[in-house]
Amino acid sequence: MKPLRLELSAFGSYAGKAVIDFSDLPGGLFLVTGDTGAGKTTIFDAVTYALYDRTSGGRRDGQMMRSQYAKEDTDTYVDYTFSCQGEVYRVRRNPEYLRASRRRSKDGTIRMVKEASGVELTLPDEQVFRGKKRETDQKITEILGLSAEQFTQTAMIAQGDFLKLLLAESKDRKKIFSRIFQTGICARVQEELKRRSQEVYARLEENQNYVKTEMERVENTFHAMEKWQELKEMEVPDYTEVFDTLGQILASGSEEEKGLSRRLEALEEKTRKLTEIWRQKEQCMEAGKRLEESQAEWSAVEKELTVSSGKKKEAGEALRLAEKKNQETEDACADLVTVYRAALPVYEELHILDRQKEEKEKLLIKKEALQEKLKAQKKDLEQRKKDTEKILERFGDRETVLEALGRRQTDLQEKKEGLQDLKNRWEEIRKQKSICEEARLKLERKKKTYLQLHAEYEQLYQAFLDAQAGILADTLQEGLPCPVCGSLSHPSPCRKEGSAPSQQEVEAAKKSRDQAEKLRGQAAEAYQKALSGLQVMEQHFQEDMYN
Incomplete structure (x- = not known):
């Protein structure tokens, strides 16, 4: 998918209408940058919302994205044009929201009416796809070849969410990468290798049972x-x-x-x-x-x-x-x-x-x-x-008998020592398994601590972003233009919430999360080292036992 044009109206932090024409950018490579709260994430939210009726971070749905700074009679929508597989598509989507009626009531007042949510998909032949909202959403997913979850984990990852892809379940990442890189044949080869591995394992288990019987x-x-x-x-x-x-x-x-x-x-x-x-x-x-x-x-x-x-x-x-x-x-x-x-x-x-x-x-x-x-x-x-x-x-002749029995005793003693060596090595393997299990439990604890600190940081960071409008309102002066809309009068500025976290608190939470991530990485390395040692010991034990 390649973005061509994005039009926002009363969406997120954009109070009015904003148009981004990606086709004017040379080379197709560009950088979205700006201060905290400038609306960078809103651009990604708009693209994800237009395609999947949800934001890139997944924390808010479309109904929550109407700008609180928009005028009552301003429509809220996202109009997104993109190309996929050489074909150009256009999708326009609006959430459910309240707006001022375009006609006055009998007593001359303007009442608020509810605008229903809707979506419209224009195909490459400039024909509008005819179908209900659910069918249109399914058609868009079919065009892109990715679900909303897969899209936000690969094509457009919200800030702070890249780690979710790394920490996702293996089966989820497998599905995502398989669809992106078309590795279906690799999966079939893997299944065939798995089947053959199971056959070999079955034969190995049979041989192990035989060896166990022989040892008994x-x-x-x-x-x-x-x-x-x-x-x-x-x-x-x-x-x-x-x-x-x-x-x-x-x-x-x-x-x-x-x-x-x-x-x-x-x-x-x-x-x-x-x-x-x-x-x-x-x-x-x-x-x-x-x-x-x-x-x-x-x-x-x-x-x-x-x-x-x-x-x-x-x-x-x-x-x-x-x-x-x-x-x-x-x-x-x-x-x-x-x-x-x-x-x-x-x-x-x-x-x-x-x-x-x-x-x-x-x-x-x-x-x-x-x-x-x-x-x-x-x-x-x-x-x-x-x-x-x-x-x-x-x-x-008792001496002759004792001499023969002595030779037999020596032979049996050698066999006994060999068996004792195997028993000692098996005990070492059991101890290594205990060490490996302790390392795994420690890794689970570090992982749990990291996820908890990461969630706390995300919550503080989101609260900090939500409070930026109040911070900006504190700097407004009558007669001076607003840095957002340019108005000289400020009749109803946003009020800052007293419980909003400071930037120092956000940075402290981030530092704690990063430290927890470092400890989690060290625990993972220790677990892998213990597991590798266990595998080497088991392999040598099996080789010596069969030899």
Whole structure:
């Protein structure tokens, strides 16, 4: 949207009629400047009001914008001309207000009448849009492509309101920027990435559950090994407990084998689905080959018709055959298109299953390694059982037994230390989470304090602006011209409210708000630092746990 002309009448701080012709400004770049209370914001309010029946700051509606300095018989309206997408539009809007009647009553007095609110939209073909007020407002929104809230947050931001855009909810800013920069395709890409991320997360969660189960199994095995160590240190162990402990260790290995078998069955089911999809893919390729053959036959028939153009009967027969072939080709094409469309989701699933197949192969390798390890452990335990039985029979060489059990104890101690290291690091992660949560709560408190001080400053600043008319009236002198209207007489000057804040109070409120904003920024930085540290610790923990 590009402004071309703005006409105000008895609107805001403008008591009379004022016209701003933006087209006379060279280069299309200009600055709106002036003292406090000079009417800069009123210009932006007028543009926003003409388009959306509200002011740029959103604090006042159109009915509140009639100038208190206007004469009783002066009309209040905004006439705004602008261009959008190379087309010129004009909108004239007036609020509901009281004005002096243009005719006197029977007793000669002039009474006040209510002027109804209205809006008129002139289209590029100079035809007036015919519709009710609501329909006209919807048409203007459709032309601009922005709602009133989006317009005041992007195209025309009221003073002090730019921060509202920065602090708006992410979903609101997303809608605004998406419509302005036409990033719809980015949103679709984001959704696709989100979907794939969810798939990866689901697989990750499944692996985490598997690791958790494995850790519990290892912990149970570890307890059994500790029991075995206690038995080993006894002078004369209870051999019933010895066999029970060995049985627990063997049972743990059997449970691990069952878990791997279940995962193998699930992967085999996915493999069957993959095989079926591959078969459908082969059918699609076969249909494509048939289509190519039909096209080749059709080309040969056309060539034959060209060569045999002198033989009408043969050409007619060939033509019928060609038409038949053509129909068959079209049917084959239709079948191929149907198969192709049906295969699209299958191809996508095939791609997913390809990745799952790779994971399955990795799991199979891992399973084989675990099975070999389990077999070795079983073999080792069986051998230990035999050795123990021999010991029970002979109760012979105790030093050899103690030496073997000592090596086993060293191995178990190394595993225990590894698990203890993981537990310690997990405790550090929990502490870091607590630090991160404290930083987040502190950020929320600083944010709340800032918003409260910002609202107090806005209230004081608005009250200060409202009192400027009274301050100006205090400087008027009889016989000297008014700096606003130029009148030499001042029969009814505006009176200054005694409760209006001073400029020092406004500046003090602004200073407090700025300090609160600085503290909020520091709290946000501390929270982000704590969150980044937590993410790094969790990533390293996951990597070490899987390795």
